[in-house]
Amino acid sequence: MYVVVVGAGKVGYYLAKTLLQEGHEVTLVERNRQKYAKLVHEFGDNLVRCNGSTPDGLERAGCARADVVVAVTGADETNLVICLLARQQFGVKRTIARINNPKNEEIFRALDAGVTVSSTTVIAGLIEQEVAARRIATLLTFAAGEMTILEMDLAEDSPATGRTVGELSVPSGSILVSVVRRGRVLIPSGNTVLEAGDRVIALTYTDHQAELREAVLG
Amino acid sequence: MVVIVVGCGRQGSNLAVRLAQGGHQVTVIDEEPEALERLPEDFPGERVVGTGIDMDVLREAGIEQADALAAMTSRDNTNIMIARIAEVIFHVPRVVARINDPLRESVFHAFGISTVCPITLASEAVMKALLSEEAH
Numbered sequence A: 001m002y003v004v005v006v007g008a009g010k011v012g013y014y015l016a017k018t019l020l021q022e023g024h025e026v027t028l029v030e031r032n033r034q035k036y037a038k039l040v041h042e043f044g045d046n047l048v049r050c051n052g053s054t055p056d057g058l059e060r061a062g063c064a065r066a067d068v069v070v071a072v073t074g075a076d077e078t079n080l081v082i083c084l085l086a087r088q089q090f091g092v093k094r095t096i097a098r099i100n101n102p103k104n105e106e107i108f109r110a111l112d113a114g115v116t117v118s119s120t121t122v123i124a125g126l127i128e129q130e131v132a133a134r135r136i137a138t139l140l141t142f143a144a145g146e147m148t149i150l151e152m153d154l155a156e157d158s159p160a161t162g163r164t165v166g167e168l169s170v171p172s173g174s175i176l177v178s179v180v181r182r183g184r185v186l187i188p189s190g191n192t193v194l195e196a197g198d199r200v201i202a203l204t205y206t207d208h209q210a211e212l213r214e215a216v217l218g
Numbered sequence B: 001m002v003v004i005v006v007g008c009g010r011q012g013s014n015l016a017v018r019l020a021q022g023g024h025q026v027t028v029i030d031e032e033p034e035a036l037e038r039l040p041e042d043f044p045g046e047r048v049v050g051t052g053i054d055m056d057v058l059r060e061a062g063i064e065q066a067d068a069l070a071a072m073t074s075r076d077n078t079n080i081m082i083a084r085i086a087e088v089i090f091h092v093p094r095v096v097a098r099i100n101d102p103l104r105e106s107v108f109h110a111f112g113i114s115t116v117c118p119i120t121l122a123s124e125a126v127m128k129a130l131l132s133e134e135a136h
Helices: A010-021 A033-046 A055-060 A076-088 A104-110 A119-131 A206-217 B010-021 B055-060 B076-089 B102-110 B118-131
Strands: A002-006 A025-030 A047-049 A068-071 A094-098 A115-117 A136-142 A147-153 A174-181 A184-186 A199-205 B002-006 B025-030 B046-049 B068-071 B094-098 B114-116
Touching: A002 A010, A002 A076, A010 A025, A010 A033, A025 A033, A033 A047, A055 A076, A055 B102, A068 A076, A076 A094, A076 A104, A076 B076, A076 B102, A104 A115, A104 B076, A136 A206, A147 A206, A174 A206, A199 A206, B002 B010, B002 B076, B010 B025, B055 B076, B068 B076, B076 B094, B076 B102, B102 B114
Parallel strands: A002 A025, A002 A068, A025 A047, A068 A094, A094 A115, B002 B025, B002 B068, B025 B046, B068 B094, B094 B114
Antiparallel strands: A136 A147, A147 A199, A174 A184, A174 A199
């Protein structure tokens, strides 16, 4: 894959290194002269000095043929401009932007600016899960964060324990996909009775996961 | 007209005062409370402290009723983001953004954003004055 990474701060630097090690073609873009000078020895032709938030800069970085453009400068608004330019001017299908302020996720979505990653959101989510008695874990999110697959461990006193799958008031937009019981994986039917110790795997709209958790774990 | 001005630096505050004098209903947004103090005591418009790229702040400033918005901060990418939010999310009929760096005009044009570049305007005006036929 050809990946353009804009912004050679810590995130951009380590990301570019990792991608290169994995055998991808990478162009790392940095506008700052000093940063460029420090890194050019290590990255050589893979490093380009230009402003990645301008059409010229993205052109120089070969953005038109990029499979993915990653915007990881320190400023959310700059990352937004990079992603919008890449998508709208250069037809890049996949862009990923780092955002510092979780509120900007909504803006990126409304402006069709691609996937966003907010470490604040990720870490806060992990903290919340820890606090929720460790019985729930997110396995995967996809569709730009809209969908989540998660696993929930049923306790003796969970509302779902002892009830059939059909009886559970699982919110619309969620499905129970499988149950892991004593090391074996079952695909449940409506009649499957859930037991304490079951690990239930569910697919849900990310927005509905709190409701789902309530219905299953209480 | 109901107008929102984002950015209360020398440029933004100057614009806000003129708009208010012209009888328009003005709300000025700036992250720094001190910047809003540039506005005169008797400024008839509203002041909102907050960042113009926050949809809640924009709503607080009345963007849903706004006829126009001017993005006047000192950072081009911020002005682009504000302009896009105003146009695409809130459908504000008239949006103008200030460009600080004339070399970045291409970026604004890429998004179809109406712009004014104070540097270009000032250079043109000074050149005109320098090269004018009249002796002073």
